[in-house]
Amino acid sequence: MRSRPVYMLIAAVLFIVVLSACGTSGAEKERQAAEGKVRIITSFFPLADFARNIGGERVYVSNLVPSGVEPHDWSPKSRDMENIAEGQLFLYNGAGFEGWVDDFLSTMPKDSKLITVEASKGISLISAEEEEHADEHAEEGNTHSDSAGNVNHNSEHEHDLSTDPHTWSSPASALIMGENIKNALVKADPAHQGEYEENWASYKEKLTSLHEQFKTKLAATVKKDIVVSHHAFGYLCRDYGLRQVSIMGLSPDAEPRGQDLLEIAKFVKEHKVKYIFFEELVSDQLARTLASEADADTLVLNPVEGLTEEQEQSGEDYISIMEVNLQNLLKALQ
Known part of the structure; x- marks a missing residue:
């Protein structure tokens, strides 16, 4: 009977540990996962996919728009703005796609170290x-x-809208956007430039192959x-x-x-x-x-503005979706 208080003490300690773990906020978990990595915030899915492929293990990517949500219908909340400000790189498409971005950028303090990247820069709109x-x-x-x-x-x-913002719908544009993201990563983390260059070379080869398939097959x-x-x-x-x-x-x-x-x-x-x-x-x-x-x-x-929950769970990405798009285009145009 004397050992009962000991058991009760152990149980209480375990309960406190479990409760503490459950109480860890999502934001805190994200900060822990991003520790030691370049933290990238992206405005929608394609940019997140490009960043993960180019950044590899050196980056932690947070995409603002949840799966299953159409980005045209989405607008950021105050917590989203805070997440962006806490990142090192903020990638957005530009060309008018994210109507809220200009107001957000105008409120950033002058001493902010956040690097902002308009991924569509260089594309003929x-x-x-x-x-x-x-x-x-x-x-x-x-x-x-x-x-x-x-x-x-x-x-x-x-x-x-003064321009069509859907630049990423073309693999030819995706190549330009990927180059912009790679350059931004090198600027944010020059110590690992070699890795980013190597990752980009590998991913660029895949995008170039996709571009060539679209070009040759649709021309026919x-x-x-x-x-x-x-x-x-x-x-x-x-x-x-x-x-x-x-x-x-x-x-x-x-x-x-x-x-x-x-x-x-x-x-x-x-x-x-x-x-x-x-x-x-x-x-x-x-x-x-x-x-x-x-x-x-x-x-x-x-x-390719976003993934459904099923597509996310099955590991679909920009290239796999565009490959299906090409198959369906060829079927419709035969």
């Missing part, structure tokens, strides 16, 4: 200016094609028109000789008018388009409605 009057052409019963080979019917519902297709739910493939179309017709605008919440859907259905029938493309992170209702109206089928064309 596609202007959205010509799309501002596309609705006038649609009312006349005509489609409007811009210099990048895009057709858009719903610009009056657009956000005030007879058809060049694709109908997509979201106007997110301008760079892919420009770089590989395709033309997109979009149901919605540069943002997936830019709803089309009934007249727009009728015009696109007419386009699908006249150009013998076999498939209407939809994406996983937004509703496919409009794409399926149009497909039914135009007697077409549906396929996924992923804008």
Whole structure:
């Protein structure tokens, strides 16, 4: 009986230890995991994937937008802003994609050591200016094609974007973005420049192979028109000789008018388009409605803005998703 207090003391100590471990905040766990590494904060999935491949074991990457969330619909909370400020590198796409970034950067203290990187810098951006009057052409019963080979019917519902921000949809653009990220890592951690250069050389080879596959295989297709739910493939179309017709605008919440859907259905029938493309992170209702109206089928064309939870769990990445995109494009364009 005398040993009972000892057992009670041991049990109490164990309870306190367990309780303490459970009480460790997510932020604290993240700080512990990032210790000794370059801490990178990214604004959405592709940049996180590029950074992990180029940084390797030397970096800890935190992506702001959770899996399953469409980044167009996401905006940062105060804690997200704090996380960015605590990082060493902040990677964002730019070109107007993250509407909140400029305000955030303007509030950063002058003595901040945070390195900010606009990953799309150096990419020849596609202007959205010509799309501002596309609705006038649609009312006349005509489609409007811009210099990048895009057709858009719903610009009056657009956000005030001056450029198409979806640079990463093209492997050719991804090569430029990867180079920018590698240079930023070397600047943040020059002591390990050799490792970053080596990692980038390996990843660049994979991206270059992907680019060549898109270039050669899409060049061989007879058809060049694709109908997509979201106007997110301008760079892919420009770089590989395709033309997109979009149901919605540069943002997936830019709803089309009934007249727009009728015009696109007419386009699908006249150009013998076999498939209407939809994406996983937004509703496919409009794409399926149009497909039914135009007697077409549906396929996924992923804008690679984020992963579903299932894709994240199965280890999907930018290259694997783009490979599936290429397969589906070839199927639709045969």
